[in-house]
Amino acid sequence: MAMLRFHALKETLNRKPVEIKENGRRSEIFGDNVFNEHAMLQHLTKDAYKSVMNAIEFGAKIDRKIADHISTGMKEWAISKGATHYTHWFQPLTGATAEKHDAFFETIGSGRAMEKFDGGQLVQQEPDASSFPNGGIRNTFEARGYTAWDPTSPAFVYGTTLCIPTIFVAYTGEALDNKAPLLRALQSVDQAATAVCKYFDKNVTKVNASLGWEQEYFLIDSALAAARPDIILTGRTLLGHSSAKGQQLDDHYFGSIPNRVMSFMRDLENECMLLGIPVKTRHNEVAPNQFELAPIFEEANLAVDHNSLLMDVMEKVSQRHQFKVLFHEKPFAGINGSGKHNNWSLATNTGVNLLSPGKTPMKNLQFLTFFVNTIKAVHDNEELIRAAIASASNDHRLGANEAPPAIISVFIGSQLSAVLDELENVTKGKLSPQEKTDLKLNIVGKIPEILLDNTDRNRTSPFAFTGNKFELRAVGSWSNCAGPMTVLNTIIAKQLKDFKVEVDALIAKKDLKKDEAVFNILREYIKASKKIRFEGNGYGEAWEKEAAERGLSNNKTTPEALKAQISKKTISLYEEMNVMSKIEVEARHEIELEEYILRIQIEGRVLGDIARNHVIPTAIRYQNTLIENVSGLKEIFGKDFKKLATEQIDLIERISEHIAGINSKVNAMTEERKKANKLEGQQSAEVYCNKVKPYFDEIRYHCDKLELLVDDNIWPLVKYRELLFTR
Ligand code: ADP
Numbered sequence: 001m002a003m004l005r006f007h008a009l010k011e012t013l014n015r016k017p018v019e020i021k022e023n024g025r026r027s028e029i030f031g032d033n034v035f036n037e038h039a040m041l042q043h044l045t046k047d048a049y050k051s052v053m054n055a056i057e058f059g060a061k062i063d064r065k066i067a068d069h070i071s072t073g074m075k076e077w078a079i080s081k082g083a084t085h086y087t088h089w090f091q092p093l094t095g096a097t098a099e100k101h102d103a104f105f106e107t108i109g110s111g112r113a114m115e116k117f118d119g120g121q122l123v124q125q126e127p128d129a130s131s132f133p134n135g136g137i138r139n140t141f142e143a144r145g146y147t148a149w150d151p152t153s154p155a156f157v158y159g160t161t162l163c164i165p166t167i168f169v170a171y172t173g174e175a176l177d178n179k180a181p182l183l184r185a186l187q188s189v190d191q192a193a194t195a196v197c198k199y200f201d202k203n204v205t206k207v208n209a210s211l212g213w214e215q216e217y218f219l220i221d222s223a224l225a226a227a228r229p230d231i232i233l234t235g236r237t238l239l240g241h242s243s244a245k246g247q248q249l250d251d252h253y254f255g256s257i258p259n260r261v262m263s264f265m266r267d268l269e270n271e272c273m274l275l276g277i278p279v280k281t282r283h284n285e286v287a288p289n290q291f292e293l294a295p296i297f298e299e300a301n302l303a304v305d306h307n308s309l310l311m312d313v314m315e316k317v318s319q320r321h322q323f324k325v326l327f328h329e330k331p332f333a334g335i336n337g338s339g340k341h342n343n344w345s346l347a348t349n350t351g352v353n354l355l356s357p358g359k360t361p362m363k364n365l366q367f368l369t370f371f372v373n374t375i376k377a378v379h380d381n382e383e384l385i386r387a388a389i390a391s392a393s394n395d396h397r398l399g400a401n402e403a404p405p406a407i408i409s410v411f412i413g414s415q416l417s418a419v420l421d422e423l424e425n426v427t428k429g430k431l432s433p434q435e436k437t438d439l440k441l442n443i444v445g446k447i448p449e450i451l452l453d454n455t456d457r458n459r460t461s462p463f464a465f466t467g468n469k470f471e472l473r474a475v476g477s478w479s480n481c482a483g484p485m486t487v488l489n490t491i492i493a494k495q496l497k498d499f500k501v502e503v504d505a506l507i508a509k510k511d512l513k514k515d516e517a518v519f520n521i522l523r524e525y526i527k528a529s530k531k532i533r534f535e536g537n538g539y540g541e542a543w544e545k546e547a548a549e550r551g552l553s554n555n556k557t558t559p560e561a562l563k564a565q566i567s568k569k570t571i572s573l574y575e576e577m578n579v580m581s582k583i584e585v586e587a588r589h590e591i592e593l594e595e596y597i598l599r600i601q602i603e604g605r606v607l608g609d610i611a612r613n614h615v616i617p618t619a620i621r622y623q624n625t626l627i628e629n630v631s632g633l634k635e636i637f638g639k640d641f642k643k644l645a646t647e648q649i650d651l652i653e654r655i656s657e658h659i660a661g662i663n664s665k666v667n668a669m670t671e672e673r674k675k676a677n678k679l680e681g682q683q684s685a686e687v688y689c690n691k692v693k694p695y696f697d698e699i700r701y702h703c704d705k706l707e708l709l710v711d712d713n714i715w716p717l718v719k720y721r722e723l724l725f726t727r
């Protein structure tokens with residue numbers, strides 16, 4: 001094994017950056033492999049084109065006959081791009097993407113063949129779904145699942161395959177994927193937000209949620225990663241003593257991008273351009289070998305698809321560059337982990353960003369309406385948001401010693417805090433003309449278009465307003481954005497719906513003017529949601545204590561956090577907004593608990609194996625060398641040997657202690673695992689979380705001590721300094 005480590009290191013040191021040829025300007029190749037409007041205009045009949053556009057804009061159904069025209073055009077286009085196969089591309093509930101490829105090729109008798117792809121094959125497919133997680137849905141209903149084309153996210157050619165974005169549903173209608181609920185949530189927020197927009201502008205007929213994600217990741221040389229069973233099997237290091245130098249000098253963050261990485265990034269960006277993923281920003285991150293990639297924001301459904309696709313493309317491209325990309329939220333102890341900020345906003349079809357302060361008091365009242373409603377929605381549903389970002393791997397960030405914390409709060413900056421404080425004192429009921437003028441001129445009218453303090457963000461806040469959008473920062477780098485986006489858009493939809501009802505009631509019953517009614521309700525919301533607003537440092541015990549006093553939840557572990565997913569309140573919220581049924585909600589919860597259990601179970605097994613079969617034998621080998629040395633000294637120097645062998649004898653003893661420590665802790669962990677395995681669901685997850693997992697640190701402690709004691713020449717596992725500083 002030590003051989004493998006040194007072999008890997010040697011291989012790594014001989015690497016050269018892969019040469020990348022860029023084919024032309026990025027603006028020219030952008031979307032080349034996407035069946036976008038431009039491609040549709042060229043390859044579809046007028047009717048077929050119109051029908052797809054109607055489906056995209058108004059959710060209109062596509063006629064089966066027309067679907068045949070569309071599929072034919074799509075096939076010809078795809079073949080011209082080198083495609084031989086097609087697949088219904090979807091996002092099963094465990095996060096990654098799934099695809100089963102079918103060839104266009106079909107035999108047509110008398111020894112001949114042709115390329116075929118009809119409307120039926122485009123619109124609906126039946127993947128062999130029995131192996132995708134369904135949380136009991138299909139057992140309950142004995143229903144099979146099918147994938148259905150989602151025309152709002154364009155088809156694309158990747159490699160030699162035409163990929164058709166689809167949703168995955170059971171024949172009884174329940175969603176079996178991440179995307180179907182997201183689409184329903186987006187539809188629901190569209191309806192609710194459009195209705196509220198009409199108070200301010202009658203021309204608004206559609207509101208789109210937007211998402212701009214920022215993907216953080218680590219790049220590790222593939223040979224080094226392959227020599228670490230923990231990285232290969234769990235996506236993170238389960239042990240390894242920290243490197244003498246970590247991120248303390250910030251030299252990686254401010255340094256230039258390493259050559260091999262630069263070449264990877266250019267290759268990746270090139271692929272992204274062809275696939276229509278509008279990546280724009282690339283940079284080093286805080287931890288060594290950590291990087292970030294961010295696109296220009298897009299409509300949320302498309303952005304979610306693009307992020308899933310990106311993660312897949314990153315894995316493929318990284319192989320060409322002999323890298324392994326790590327999406328795990330905490331691959332290395334002691335240095336920063338990775339997140340995926342979800343920048344979110346709402347925009348009207350008239351081109352207005354509803355979370356951007358405007359030029360006029362009226363525009364600003366509209367801004368404030370959406371701004372305050374968002375804060376209120378987060379306040380009322382903080383536990384559900386926490387649940388949406390919970391996972392075994394993200395637990396290493398949230399609730400561990402790293403920002404953002406597990407406590408959900410909202411940061412808005414001092415300028416807007418001041419505005420809300422003023423609005424809180426608006427008179428209840430009718431406003432005097434004087435007061436109205438004052439409000440419009442001096443409060444609402446004074447909100448500057450550019451908010452200065454929002455450029456200096458509070459990096460510890462899990463949900464921060466950053467000038468013209470909110471930024472949900474607690475999302476994990478490994479997760480699918482669909483989950484948090486479904487929750488966020490659903491709670492905003494519900495909030496806006498309630499707001500509209502309340503404002504309308506004030507206008508009808510109390511005879512208030514529209515803006516008076518809006519001010520009145522906002523005033524109540526500002527008061528009611530005050531405890532969720534927090535401008536301070538969200539990292540550490542002081543805030544934990546204060547948050548507890550405020551009555552905010554602090555669910556530190558996934559099994560705790562996930563409970564909010566199936567509360568009565570959550571189920572009625574999803575049902576009211578037509579996003580998910582009770583069965584769908586419960587199925588998802590079951591799957592997420594199960595995934596948590598499996599991940600901790602695998603980590604436990606891998607750690608036990610490495611500690612027992614790699615670390616202990618190596619330690620014993622080294623100890624034997626020391627024992628031989630001591631016996632030799634005794635032979636030569638007789639009774640005087642002790643003076644000369646003090647260090648060696650001490651080492652021999654310490655090694656024995658750590659070996660004993662590993663053995664007893666691994667045994668104890670295994671016992672707890674056995675108990676957990678006899679339980680199910682929540683109970684099993686809690687035992688894994690509270691009884692099994694704590695042993696990880698204890699076992700690791702002894703292993704890492706041994707790493708420091710044992711001869712480097714025989715240490716089998718690639719060390720932190722090698723993983724993090726080899727480029
Ligand atoms: P950073 O947070 O890294 O300093 P920016 O604040 O410029 O970077 O933007 C971060 C991300 O926010 C980008 O991916 C950008 O596309 C996205 N973004 C900007 N405006 C919006 C918006 N209105 N809706 C959603 N995302 C947005």
Ligand code: MG
Pocket residue numbers: 214341471
């Ligand atoms: Mg950001």
